[in-house]
Amino acid sequence: MKVSTKWNGERAYTMTNQRGKTMHLDPDGEGVSPMESVLGGLAGCMGIDIIMILKPYADKIKDLNIETDGDRNEEIPKYFKSIAITINIDGDIPASRVWRAVNLSDQKYCSVANSLNADLSYKVVLNGEDVEDPKK
Known part of the structure; x- marks a missing residue:
């Protein structure tokens, strides 16, 4: 399962799933x-x-x-x-x-x-390149 979440400015984002369905995330405005x-x-x-x-x-x-x-x-x-x-x-x-x-x-x-209570792992891609965590 994979979703893509795109920044729309301020604190607003649009999440899109692999079927093309979207959810608007915006704690300050139109979304949830x-x-x-x-x-x-x-x-x-x-x-x-x-x-x-x-x-x-x-x-x-x-x-x-x-x-x-x-x-x-x-x-x-x-x-x-x-x-x-x-x-x-x-x-x-x-x-x-x-x-x-x-x-x-x-x-x-x-x-x-x-x-x-899931274990979370993170990956950072900055300007198209993987960036390692400097604390590791």
């Missing part, structure tokens, strides 16, 4: 902030999992809405210290099956949830 996109990505990932896991009840699901509320660190870096996730689902589905779907998503299937 990068951290809002993390919350939305988490909700979308869990929503996909929940619907897939509850497939036997597909004809009974009337609505699904997931709200994510992130509590950020006050100091830089302002990472998410905690995220409260509320799954609002309407339909004739046993609560135990919904909780099973939520727990399976959280613990096994949701790539976003399981990436929030």
